[in-house]
Amino acid sequence: MSVLSLVIVLLSGGVLQAVLPTWAAAGQMPVPVLPALVVYYALTRNRVAAFWIGVAAGLVQDALGIVPLGFSSCCFAVAALLLNRYREEVFEWEGLTHMILGGAAAAGTTLALGLLLGAAAGMHLPVGRIALKTLGAAGLGVATTPLVCRGVRRLDVMLGLVAEARR
Amino acid sequence: MVKQRGFVIWAVLLAGLLGLLNLPLPASRQAKEAVREALAPLHALVSGAGLRLREAGTTLRGIGGLASENRALQEEVLRLRGEMRALQTDAKENGVLRELLGFKRRAGQKLVAAEVIARDSTGWWQTLRLDRGSRDGLAADLAVVTPDGLAGRIVEVSDHTADVLLVSDPSCRVAVRIPRTGSNGVLSGTGVRWNGQVVCRIDFINRNHAIRPGDEVVTSGLGGVFPPDLPVGYVETVETDAAGLYLRAEVLPRADLARMRHAFVLAAPREAPAPSRRGAAP
CATH class of the missing domain: 2.40.10.340 (Rod shape-determining protein MreC, domain 1)
Known part of the structure; x- marks a missing residue:
């Protein structure tokens, strides 16, 4: 049940990310639903699970776009490991933790993906464009992650997976 | 011993990730297609629902201005009819000229x-x-x-x-x-x-x-x-x-x-x- 719910959550997150509107002021970045899910699972699951969830979330993102398969997986897996490593360093108010980690994860994965695309896929990316997209992703991550985390936690509670989830 | 085991696990995970990055193009394309196909109905459903919501919002916002919009549309219809008549005449003339010049109609x-x-x-x-x-x-x-x-x-x-x-x-x-x-x-x-x-x-x-x-x-x-x-x-x-x-x-x-x-x-x-x-x- 845990794996099934995870698959459904990741696929739904991927669909939402592709369908939700974008804003020019945020560098046309999509609402970072998948990075927010990576944050949630990195904070509530063990290191190996967090790694695999990062890889799976990246696969969903790559499969739904024209990015070569595996690029986002690398970025999300590294983000998941880092978040999992420092998950004890949290703020007293959980929402603030989610906002900061969400912003950092969205910005970090966006920047890393941009650099990977520039280096490996030969994509020409001006510095200004990378900066705008990274900042836009950070802002959207701050706004989105607390909502996504709250929603997925509710689902975990409904499905009786709350024992696995760290509160 | 435990450290060694952990090292092996991480080495396998990283190897898996590297393998994923270097998947042959046909395999990568097939995997992407499979995910896309599976999610296409959900995409269409969510996107369609969003479109209906936007349309409903636009309709609600526009109820007040329906009379003036209707007038403007009627004027537009009259203007377009006039233009259409002129274009039909031009199209006939164009066809005759093309035939005279021996142009082939584009497929x-x-x-x-x-x-x-x-x-x-x-x-x-x-x-x-x-x-x-x-x-x-x-x-x-x-x-x-x-x-x-x-x-x-x-x-x-x-x-x-x-x-x-x-x-x-x-x-x-x-x-x-x-x-x-x-x-x-x-x-x-x-x-x-x-x-x-x-x-x-x-x-x-x-x-x-x-x-x-x-x-x-x-x-x-x-x-x-x-x-x-x-x-x-x-x-x-x-x-x-x-x-x-x-x-x-x-x-x-x-x-x-x-x-x-x-x-x-x-x-x-x-x-x-x-x-x-x-x-x-x-």
Whole structure:
């Protein structure tokens, strides 16, 4: 049940990310639903699970776009490991933790993906464009992650997976 | 011992990740297609629900202005009828002149209507996904248009979906022409401005050509991907490039790329009727 719910959550997150509107002021970045899910699972699951969830979330993102398969997986897996490593360093108010980690994860994965695309896929990316997209992703991550985390936690509670989830 | 085991586990995980990055292209394409196909109905459902909500909101907002809108539409209908009559006359005259000059009528192209069901989920490309795919006759490198003008070309296609690289993406190159001066150039996207305005750029225009803001830009047909004479946009600004050898122009696309909900794919030309055996030359 845990794996099934995870698959459904990741696929739904991927669909939402592709369908939700974008804003020019945020560098046309999509609402970072998948990075927010990576944050949630990195904070509530063990290191190996967090790694695999990062890889799976990246696969969903790559499969739904024209990015070569595996690029986002690398970025999300590294983000998941880092978040999992420092998950004890949290703020007293959980929402603030989610906002900061969400912003950092969205910005970090966006920047890393941009650099990977520039280096490996030969994509020409001006510095200004990378900066705008990274900042836009950070802002959207701050706004989105607390909502996504709250929603997925509710689902975990409904499905009786709350024992696995760290509160 | 425990440390060694942990090391082995991480080595295997990293090897798996590296394997994923280096998947052969056919395997990678198949995996992507499978995920896309599985999610296409959900995409269409969510995107359709969003569209209905927006339409409902627009309807509710517009109820107050229905009477004045109705008047304006009636005037528009009258004006368009007049224009249509004039155009019909012109078309007849054009047909006669073409016959006189011996022009061949261009083969009618099959238009496949499609709905936009998603946009790029990484934010690094200017792409969107259509709800039609190879089963509807779509293939890579087919041109995608809106009633206003060129939108882009298909880059990836699965059975029921197709990904379109928009002309606003820097990696999309279109051979274009400015009919007023006959200048040719290569158009590429420059992304989206802060105010949401999509802008493209034409490079390598002959500097002796007097391009000016407002000039219309159409496809030239060179390169073979886009058919000639599709409207692309209008020149906004003109400048000389850094080396002083060519002109460079910023172009505002005619198609509303940021908000498009529907598109038409210029599928392969309709097959001409097979020549009858009786009429065939020996």
